[in-house]
Amino acid sequence: MLAMQHSGLLPDRRLYRAMAGLSVLLVLVCLASLLLGAGDVGPARAWAMLIGQSDPEARFVLESLRLPRTLVGLVVGMALGVAGALLQAVTRNPLAEPGLLGVSAGAAFAVALALVLGATATTMRIGVAQFGAMAGCLCVLGVARVSGAGNDPVRLVLAGAALTGLLLSLTSLLLLFDQRAADEIRFWIVGSLAGRRLEHLVALMPSLLVAVALILAVARPLAALSLGERVASGLGHRPGLIRLLVIVAVALLVGAATATAGPIAFVGLVVPFAARALAGPDIRRTLWLCLPLGPLMVITADIISRLLVAPSELPLGVLTALCGAPVLVAVVRARRMSTL
Amino acid sequence: MRCEAPVESQVRQRAAEGRDDGEAGIAAPAGHWRLAWLPPGDAVPCSLLIDRRAFTACLLLLAALMAASLAYLAMGSSGLAPRAVLPALVGRGEMMAVFLVQELRLPRLVAACLTGAAFGVAGCLMQTLARNRLATPGIIGIDNGATAFAVASVVGLGVSLAPPAMALAGAATAAAITFGLAAGGGTRGYRFIIAGIGVGAVFGAITQLLLAKVAIDTANAAYPWTVGSLNARPAGAVTLLAIGLAVGLAAALGLTRSLSLLRFSDAVATTLGIHVARRRWQVLVVSVLLTGLAVAVAGPVGLVGLIGPEIARSLSSPRGVPVVASALAGALVMVLADLAGRVLLAPIEIPVGIVTSVVGGPWLLWILLRPASRNLA
Numbered sequence: 001m002l003a004m005q006h007s008g009l010l011p012d013r014r015l016y017r018a019m020a021g022l023s024v025l026l027v028l029v030c031l032a033s034l035l036l037g038a039g040d041v042g043p044a045r046a047w048a049m050l051i052g053q054s055d056p057e058a059r060f061v062l063e064s065l066r067l068p069r070t071l072v073g074l075v076v077g078m079a080l081g082v083a084g085a086l087l088q089a090v091t092r093n094p095l096a097e098p099g100l101l102g103v104s105a106g107a108a109f110a111v112a113l114a115l116v117l118g119a120t121a122t123t124m125r126i127g128v129a130q131f132g133a134m135a136g137c138l139c140v141l142g143v144a145r146v147s148g149a150g151n152d153p154v155r156l157v158l159a160g161a162a163l164t165g166l167l168l169s170l171t172s173l174l175l176l177f178d179q180r181a182a183d184e185i186r187f188w189i190v191g192s193l194a195g196r197r198l199e200h201l202v203a204l205m206p207s208l209l210v211a212v213a214l215i216l217a218v219a220r221p222l223a224a225l226s227l228g229e230r231v232a233s234g235l236g237h238r239p240g241l242i243r244l245l246v247i248v249a250v251a252l253l254v255g256a257a258t259a260t261a262g263p264i265a266f267v268g269l270v271v272p273f274a275a276r277a278l279a280g281p282d283i284r285r286t287l288w289l290c291l292p293l294g295p296l297m298v299i300t301a302d303i304i305s306r307l308l309v310a311p312s313e314l315p316l317g318v319l320t321a322l323c324g325a326p327v328l329v330a331v332v333r334a335r336r337m338s339t340l
Numbered sequence: 341m342r343c344e345a346p347v348e349s350q351v352r353q354r355a356a357e358g359r360d361d362g363e364a365g366i367a368a369p370a371g372h373w374r375l376a377w378l379p380p381g382d383a384v385p386c387s388l389l390i391d392r393r394a395f396t397a398c399l400l401l402l403a404a405l406m407a408a409s410l411a412y413l414a415m416g417s418s419g420l421a422p423r424a425v426l427p428a429l430v431g432r433g434e435m436m437a438v439f440l441v442q443e444l445r446l447p448r449l450v451a452a453c454l455t456g457a458a459f460g461v462a463g464c465l466m467q468t469l470a471r472n473r474l475a476t477p478g479i480i481g482i483d484n485g486a487t488a489f490a491v492a493s494v495v496g497l498g499v500s501l502a503p504p505a506m507a508l509a510g511a512a513t514a515a516a517i518t519f520g521l522a523a524g525g526g527t528r529g530y531r532f533i534i535a536g537i538g539v540g541a542v543f544g545a546i547t548q549l550l551l552a553k554v555a556i557d558t559a560n561a562a563y564p565w566t567v568g569s570l571n572a573r574p575a576g577a578v579t580l581l582a583i584g585l586a587v588g589l590a591a592a593l594g595l596t597r598s599l600s601l602l603r604f605s606d607a608v609a610t611t612l613g614i615h616v617a618r619r620r621w622q623v624l625v626v627s628v629l630l631t632g633l634a635v636a637v638a639g640p641v642g643l644v645g646l647i648g649p650e651i652a653r654s655l656s657s658p659r660g661v662p663v664v665a666s667a668l669a670g671a672l673v674m675v676l677a678d679l680a681g682r683v684l685l686a687p688i689e690i691p692v693g694i695v696t697s698v699v700g701g702p703w704l705l706w707i708l709l710r711p712a713s714r715n716l717a
Contacts, residue, residue, distance in 0.1 A: 095534070143709055154534050158474065159708050161537055166701025169694045172567065176688055190548070265541070314552050321545035329521055329538040332531045 015285055018278050022292035029299050033070040034062060038306050038313075072196040073299040075204065076257045077267065081294025082215070082287060083253040084268020085275065089222050089283045090246040091141065093156055094273070094331055098133075098254045099265030101160035105167035106136020107258035108189060112171045115185055116178045126203055130255025137247050137254075139163060154332070191262035191317035193302045204256045211252040215287070218245045223283050264317050266324025267297055273327055297323075371657065394662060397655035401668035408675045409453070413445050415679060417686050451573050451637055452678050452692075453671040454581050456644055458634035460670020461585075461592055461663060463645025464652065465627040468599050468661050469620060470532060473650070473707065477511075477631040478642015480536025484543035485514025486635035487565050491547050494562040495554045503574045504581075504636035511632030514539055515624065568639035568693020570678055577636045584633040588626050592663045595623060599661040638674075641693045643700030647673050650703070 034050070035043040041061045049058040080098065087096045087103075098104050110132025111125055140160050171189070175182040221237040229239050257264070275289035297320070305314035368374035368389060376387035413425045420428070420437055427433040428441040463476040477483055489510025490503045518539045522532040547566055551559045561572075592599075598619045601609045606616050631645075648670030649662070655669075656662040674692070677699065681690035 143705070154531055155708060157534060157537070159705060161479075162701055162704040162708060165697050166705070169697040169701065172694055173690065173698065176685065176690060176694075309553050312552065315548055318545040318548045318552070321541050322549075325538040325541040325545075328541070329535050332534045332538070333521060 015279055015288065018289060019292065022289065022296065026292045026296050026299075029296055029303070030070050030074070033073070033299050033303055034066050036303055036307060037061065037066060068196055068198050068201070069193045069302065070299060071198070071201060072260055073193050073302050074295045075201060075208070076193070076261045076264070077271075077295030077298035078291055079208065079211075079253040079257040079294070080264065080267040080298070081271035081275075081290035083250045083257070085272040085283065085286050085290045086215070086222070086246050086253075087137075087250050087268065088272055089226060090243055090250075091156065092226065094276075095154070095157045095269070095328070097266065097269035098137075098250065099263065099268060100157055100164070100328075101140045102136045102163035102167060103133045103140075103250065103254045104136075104258050104263035104265065105164040105171075106139070107133040107255050108263045109167045109171045109174075110135070111259065112174045112185055112189075116174050126207065126256060126259040129259035130207060130252055133255035133258065134248070134251035136163065136167070137251055141247065188262045190315035191264040191320075192305070192313065192315055193261055193298075194313055196260060200260050204260060207252050207256055211249045211256075214245055214249040214252075218242055218249070219284050219287065222246060226281070226283060261316065264298070264320055266320045266328070267294060269331075270320075270324045270327050271297055273331065391657050391660060393655075393657040394660060394665065397652065397657075397662070397665050398668060400655065401652070401665055401672060405453070405668055405672045405675065408672055408679070409449055412449050412452075412675050412679050413441050415683055416440070416445065417682075447573075447578075448570055448678070449675065451570055451578050451581075452674045454578065454585055455570075455634045455638040455641065456648065456671035456674025457667040458581060458585050458588070458630040458670070459641060459644040459674070460648030460652070460666040460668075461589060462627045462630040462634070463670070464649040464661065464663060464666035465592060465599070465623050465630075466645070467649055468602055469623045469627070471603060472533065474533055474646070474704070475536075476642060476645040476649075477515075477627060478640060478645050479540075480518050480533055481538075481540030481543060482511050482514045482518070482536075482628060482631050483635055483640035483642040484540040484547070485517075486511040486632045487640045488543040488547045488550070489513070490565050490636055490639075491550050491562045494565070495550050495558050502576065504577045504633055507636035508629065508632035510543070511628045511635065514543055515628045519624070565635070565639040567691045568641040568696070569691035570638050571689070571691075573637055577633075581633045581637050584629055588630045589663070589667060591622070591626050595619065595626070596661060596663055599623065599663070600659070603661070639693060641674070641677075641696050643696045643704070644670050644673050644677075647696070647700050647703060650707070 035046045037046075039061060041058045045055060045058050046062060046066075049055045049062060083098050083103075084096075087098060087101065088094055090096075107129040110128045113132075114125065114128040140156070140163055143159060175185060221232065221242045224235045224237050225232040225239055225242055232239050232242070254268075271290050271293045272286055274293055275286040279285040279289050298316070301316055301319040301323070305316055305319055308314055371392050373390040373392055373395075374387055375390065376385070378385045410422060410425060413429070414420045414422045418440065420440065424433055424437050425441060428437040429446070431438055431442065459477075463478075466475055466477055466480070467473050469475070486507040487510070489506040493503050493506035518532075518536045521535045521539070551562060551566070554562075598614050601612050601614050602616070602619060602623070604612070609616050634641075649666040651669040651673070652662040652665035656665050673696070677695040678692045681692050681695045684690065
């Protein structure tokens with residue numbers, strides 16, 4: 001709520017209503033994520049355990065398998081949704097998405113490199129992923145800025161797609177070198193929430209707190225920046241500094257999410273798209289709506305990925321791509337592509 | 341190459357005047373060779389213009405392809421002396437060398453040349469069609485469509501069609517979807533390409549979905565298609581590709597004149613006597629056919645379709661559409677990439693798709709971000 005009060009703009013009733021509705025929906029989806037699964041513990045048994053019956057097996061499944069998974073989905077969804085909204089606001093480009101611009105691929109490449117060089121520790125991996133995300137982000141935005149392609153939403157995405165392809169093949173090249181790293185990374189690189197533990201989440205917290213602080217500081221100037229660089233400077237903001245801070249926040253968020261769940265594309269495209277449709281173009285409102293919408297998408301996709309091909313699992317990225325690519329096409333096909 | 345109507349009438353006029361000076365009388369335009377002949381009797385005199393620079397470019401690329409093929413046959417996990425390769429090719433020399441060259445490396449070389457040429461021609465045609473040098477089948481999702489369908493046939497979703505047929509169906513489906521989505525805005529500009537990237541992402545996800553659903557052994561059998569490799573070539577696919585390439589190349593050569601006019605705006609092309617819609621259809625069909633057949637052999641090595649025509653265009657003259665040069669350059673790129681993949685990290689083999697995207701990715705970025713980007717193919 002801090003950003004809202006800072007902005008001097010009281011959130012209106014419509015935003016409240018949307019937030020309340022989405023939060024209820026999110027709670028329901030989280031509950032479903034706890035109750036549904038591929039194993040022997042069906043919804044009825046899980047529910048009985050939740051309301052107090054003792055059932056050691058159900059307790060184990062819920063507490064050490066499904067609960068961490070749901071919590072990780074919550075955090076990853078929020079991080080990716082918010083990162084997408086920030087990136088789209090700062091590039092004023094409705095197609096700017098961490099997965100499409102090569103930010104996730106940068107993080108994945110950095111993690112693969114660290115693993116090949118012999119790293120294993122969890123915290124190490126998070127830092128490395130965030131550094132890689134930062135490098136990927138700066139690379140695309142910097143190059144696009146130098147060549148003047150940044151003004152054209154579609155060319156920026158093409159540059160990002162080219163960079164993503166390059167980084168992905170470099171990653172597979174690295175994995176060819178080193179069988180041990182390949183085994184370790186194989187289940188991570190397709191993007192999944194399975195088998196993540198609570199310790200992973202705890203390790204993420206410091207960097208996520210930094211990112212939240214950055215976002216709170218930068219939300220209002222960012223809204224001014226959406227009126228144009230000149231207007232923002234005229235209002236006393238420094239566009240260069242704002243951009244840099246936003247990019248750092250995006251790198252922290254995407255790096256953390258990627259280190260935990262692997263590269264998951266299209267969440268950062270679909271979630272802000274839906275948030276804008278619900279709350280209008282003001283970044284200070286869309287950011288709020290991204291908080292419930294992101295986890296909603298990720299956890300729903302996770303539930304489907306468990307149930308669709310049970311007992312094996314689908315990569316999460318498959319489902320988000322199936323749901324996100326049509327949105328991408330819809331945005332591009334809209335007669336007048338709105339520049340943010 | 342094209343028939344020159346004005347030249348023809350001049351020749352006839354001179355012949356009627358009794359000044360039978362043959363081709364000496366009319367100079368070819370700058371930068372061309374003119375082949376002219378007057379058949380005996382009343383037959384129409386003919387002449388051909390050959391673009392000098394395009395011709396040299398083809399010769400140059402052919403020579404490079406020969407050299408690369410020789411290196412391809414000689415190098416590998418057990419190297420041969422270049423001198424031993426040619427005798428081994430015709431079955432003379434040591435048994436081991438003959439076996440290596442004839443049984444192992446030659447079929448793979450042929451597959452590399454054919455797929456590279458097919459990707460090169462398909463890329464060149466698609467670029468001309470969309471008037472955009474980034475619009476190659478690999479980028480607008482046709483490769484991914486073909487891959488998804490080919491994988492479906494391998495993992496056996498109750499479909500008993502052979503991979504080439506399925507890959508063709510997939511390529512056609514993806515092309516239909518992309519072009520259908522772009523129907524409102526036309527094939528111009530970058531939006532069309534983004535729509536293609538979206539379609540490609542969906543088909544890529546479907547491929548992953550199919551691989552996740554089946555047992556690990558089946559998934560491993562289908563794996564080569566997902567990265568692009570010349571290791572697992574389905575029986576019959578290479579033969580089909582050879583036939584398809586012959587047909588497609590002939591069709592593309594027949595379309596050359598229309599192609600060079602299609603580069604103008606629709607209005608200009610129509611004025612110059614091109615049935616634009618019909619030619620587009622023909623070009624699209626040839627491009628999709630070649631892509632589908634090539635993917636059935638080697639998987640999505642789509643960036644060859646970008647690099648090959650790019651090399652061909654920089655060597656050839658800007659007047660025509662370099663179909664033959666694109667085929668040669670595509671084959672050259674494919675042979676070199678597969679050679680590098682086999683030799684660089686031996687005994688590990690790098691799939692050829694990874695080599696081409698490591699080389700082609702920066703190239704793509706460079707094209708995209710160059711300040712004065714020429715958008716016309």
